[in-house]
Amino acid sequence: MSKVVLITGASRGIGRAEAEKFAREGYQVIANYHNSKERMEQFAQQMTEQGLSVIPMQADVSDEVQVKRMVEEILSQFGHIDVLICNAGIARQSLFTDFTADQWHNMMAVNLDSVFYCCKEALPSMIRRQKGSIITTSSIWGISGASCEVPYSASKAAVIGLTKALAKEVGPSGIRVNCIAPGVIDTEMNGNLTAEVMEELKEETPLCQIGTPQQVADCAFFLAEEGASFLTGQVISPNGGFLI
Incomplete structure (x- = not known):
């Protein structure tokens, strides 16, 4: 029987x-995806054509009821x-003073x-089986903080605290x-940054490159597998040396 992995926010990027x-x-x-149904279905179809199994599942993971429904469906189907x-x-x-309460x-x-x-x-199902791996996603800004990204940094720092305590x-x-705290990665999330800014970030990175989603995925797979069986409560930061 194949192992089952649930990945939230899987329609793009990392x-x-x-x-x-x-x-x-x-x-x-x-x-899992929220709004990108067409993109997600196209990706799943591409995987199917290659003999691989990816099942799209829609849910707004910021909604407790939808998360409960999604997990129940997975457990009903795969156990x-x-x-x-x-x-x-x-x-x-955004400047901190411009950030609204709703934002x-x-x-x-x-x-x-x-x-x-x-x-x-x-x-609960992991506890019953006495095994499982949870991987959270933070950011280097969750470790060090970033100007003009105070709420983002705060949310990602909280993820690190949750990870360590839950472990x-x-x-x-x-x-x-365990937690992955990526550095500067070439994703749509960083698409608002100009080419000049990306080049500056590249020059500030000791390995002189911008990270790729695939490099972060490799890190996640390592944490999920037996090679990392003695790792828990750790924050792994694939960042090319940008933050040491």
């Missing part, structure tokens, strides 16, 4: 790369979830509440919880 990586490694991939990857997230660059609540709902809801729903709580149940 999430999509993770979905493809796990599918190619033989996993049954449940690829278990081996790996949960909480990848869904949004970013917004703040939306940022926290998508970046932090979604992790809480997904972990809460996936954990201690569920470790005795055989469940590992």
Whole structure:
């Protein structure tokens, strides 16, 4: 029986790369998306044509009811979830004083509440089986903070705190919880940055390159597998040396 991985925010960028990586490694991939139905279905079809299994599943993961419904559907169909990857997230660059309360609540709902809801729903079956791997997604700005990205940095720092605490709580149940905190990655989320800014960021990175979604996906796969069986509560930051 194939291992089952649920990846949130899998329609683009890092999430999509993770979905493809796990599918190619033989996993049954449940690829969550919110609004990008056509994009997600096209991707799933491409994977099917290559003999790989990716099942799109729509849910707004900032909504507790929708997350509960999604996880129940997965468990009903497959019986278990081996790996949960909480990848869904949004970013917004703005002066802190210009950020509205609604924008703040939306940022926290998508970046932090979604992790809480997904972990809460996936954990009971993992605890019963006494095994499982949860991978959360933070950012280098969750470690160091970033000017003009205060709410984003705060939400991602909270993800790190959740990861470390949850790892201690569920470790005795055989469940590992780790966090990936990517550096500057070539994704649509960074599409608002100019070519000049991206070049500057590249020059500030000791490895002299911008990261790729595939490199982050490789990191996620490592954390999910037996090679990382003694790793939990850790923050792994694929950032090319940008932040040390």
